[in-house]
Amino acid sequence: MLIPLxxxxxxxxxLMSGQAFRWQWDDPWFYGVAFRNIIKVRQTANALDFSxxxxxxxxxAPLLQNYFGLEVDLEAIYASLNKDDxxxxxxxxxSGMRIxxxxxxxxxxxxxxxxxxxxxxxxKNIESICDNFGTPIRMGNYIRSAFPSPEDLADLDPSSLRxxxxxxxxxxxxxxxRTIAENRVDLMALREDSYDAALExxxxxxxxxxxxxxxxLLFSLDKPEAFPVDVWIHRVLGEWYFNNHNCKxxxxxxxxxxxxxxxxxxxxxxxxxxxxxxxQDKKLA
DNA sequence: AGCCAGGCCCTCC
DNA sequence: GGAGGGCCTGGC
Numbered sequence: 101m102l103i104p105l106x107x108x109x110x111x112x113x114x115l116m117s118g119q120a121f122r123w124q125w126d127d128p129w130f131y132g133v134a135f136r137n138i139i140k141v142r143q144t145a146n147a148l149d150f151s152x153x154x155x156x157x158x159x160x161a162p163l164l165q166n167y168f169g170l171e172v173d174l175e176a177i178y179a180s181l182n183k184d185d186x187x188x189x190x191x192x193x194x195s196g197m198r199i200x201x202x203x204x205x206x207x208x209x210x211x212x213x214x215x216x217x218x219x220x221x222x223x224k225n226i227e228s229i230c231d232n233f234g235t236p237i238r239m240g241n242y243i244r245s246a247f248p249s250p251e252d253l254a255d256l257d258p259s260s261l262r263x264x265x266x267x268x269x270x271x272x273x274x275x276x277x278r279t280i281a282e283n284r285v286d287l288m289a290l291r292e293d294s295y296d297a298a299l300e301x302x303x304x305x306x307x308x309x310x311x312x313x314x315x316x317l318l319f320s321l322d323k324p325e326a327f328p329v330d331v332w333i334h335r336v337l338g339e340w341y342f343n344n345h346n347c348k349x350x351x352x353x354x355x356x357x358x359x360x361x362x363x364x365x366x367x368x369x370x371x372x373x374x375x376x377x378x379x380q381d382k383k384l385a
Numbered sequence: 386a387g388c389c390a391g392g393c394c395c396t397c398c
Numbered sequence: 399g400g401a402g403g404g405c406c407t408g409g410c
Contacts, residue, residue, distance in 0.1 A: 216407095217391075217392090266407090267407050268393090268405050268407090269406080308392095310393095311392060328391080331390085350400080
């Protein structure tokens with residue numbers, strides 16, 4: 101089924117920029133799991149071409165339109181970020197890369213897993229969680245598993261997560277799953293909350309600090325001003341704006357500085373800078 | 386072979 | 399309130 105595209109869109113950089121961890125590339129198709137479906141998708145000249153199972157494409161289309169943020173006016177966002185010369189290069193280079201609107205629970209667990217880790221390992225961890233505790237889905241002879249619900253993880257012994265390679269993150273995931281399962285924090289409701297209120301709720305969860313919370317806010321909770329400061333972003337901003345790669349500014353202070361600097365779409369600036377830096381480093385390696 | 390990772394949390398000052 | 403060390407494990 102085709103979803104027409106009438107805005108800048110770059111499927112590959114969108115899915116391979118470290119914001120989501122379940123998409124596998126088999127040129128020209130991407131295979132992933134979302135909304136408890138296997139999704140097979142590629143980009144054509146002016147459309148997204150996808151199929152899904154077990155649900156019908158007609159049912160998935162609006163969900164994917166939302167997931168890919170196709171109603172977001174990317175040109176307007178670029179225009180608002182155009183005041184910054186150093187940013188312009190990254191935006192031009194990866195024009196069409198979008199911020200996904202992911203399922204919040206999966207996004208939360210993914211970024212709890214990201215602590216002191218790397219993308220290959222995070223990817224492996226997430227897949228292991230699904231394989232062991234999620235429901236299998238089959239598309240022909242291709243099999244993946246849905247991301248387990250909070251209830252599925254809430255009663256686990258953390259050691260069962262350690263056994264599949266999650267390390268100390270196991271001790272964060274289980275209590276957080278319980279908090280969500282018991283509805284003490286309603287992730288979906290955070291989409292309607294202000295940035296500050298949603299940030300405060302997320303920070304209260306085990307294993308969630310300022311950085312992880314901002315990832316969840318940006319990639320799943322409709323908060324484009326969210327600005328996750330990881331070591332790379334900290335380094336880039338230190339070099340560019342503070343003339344010092346060992347900038348003393350704390351992560352949180354730098355986040356607030358950046359939000360003032362880049363404005364209400366600071367998160368887009370963040371993601372273009374992050375992606376640019378990451379690919380640049382990979383090229384040098 | 387080791388070092389260090391897309392942090393968080395706790396302790397101690 | 400903020401600096402420093404510990405933490406699982408595995409990429410590179």
